[in-house]
Amino acid sequence: MSALAFITSLAMLTSACEQTNTQTINMSETVIPAGVKTDTATFATGCFWCTEAIFQRLKGVLKATSGYSGGHVKNPAYEEVCTGTTGHAESLQIIFDPKVITFDELLEVFWESHDPTSLNKQGNDSGPQYRSAIFYHNAEQKEKAEHYKTELDKSKAYDKPIVTEITAFTNFFPAENYHQNYYNTHGSYPYCSFVIQPKVEKFEKVFKDKLKKQ
Secondary structure (H helix, E strand, O other), rough: OOOOHHHHHHHHHHHOOOOOOOOOOOHHHHOOOOOOOOOOEEEOOHHHHHHHOOOOOOOOOEEEEEEEOOOOOOOOHHHHHHOOOOEEEEEEEEEEEOOOOOHHHHHHHHHOOOOOOOEEEEOOEHHHHHHHEEEEHHHHHHHHHOOOOOOOOOOOOOOOOOOOOEOOOEEEEEEEHHHHOOOOOOOOOOOHHHHHHHHHHHHHHHHHEOOOOO
């Protein structure tokens, strides 16, 4: 069974960094409609430009902000995080409507949209700032994330063991404005064309039923 097939079946059982696009809204500046009860997820899957480009296309995702999470330096600059010494991972904080998309479904996309077996590395981006991580916000998120990780490893969904860090959320610092909505506004840049675009195209084919209408 493929990793995606296993993830999908598991979800049913639990019910559970340098550079076209179809969406141009800067979701880091989106205003959440009054009266909508939201939840928060914080993920790291390597370069946050890639992470943002994928999750902002999902139905039910109301706001997606690129930033830095899991480190010990307050309000770090991008240049500091790039040294790999601040403890932060390039991350995406997601505000979502749980009535439209569940945390389980976000986890499906998380596991499928990057290599969770690669330690401190995604593609040519390497260093602890590019680690795979789930920063859980409550006990339920922790339980779900650990359950998926355990079951995926047991099923041999991947050739190697999953190294994704699952740790309690402690902080999130939004990245500089020029990092926000990056793929949608820099689609012609080489990194976007050669690294992000293939990821987005694969994601859109696999999760076409979860995409926002354009």
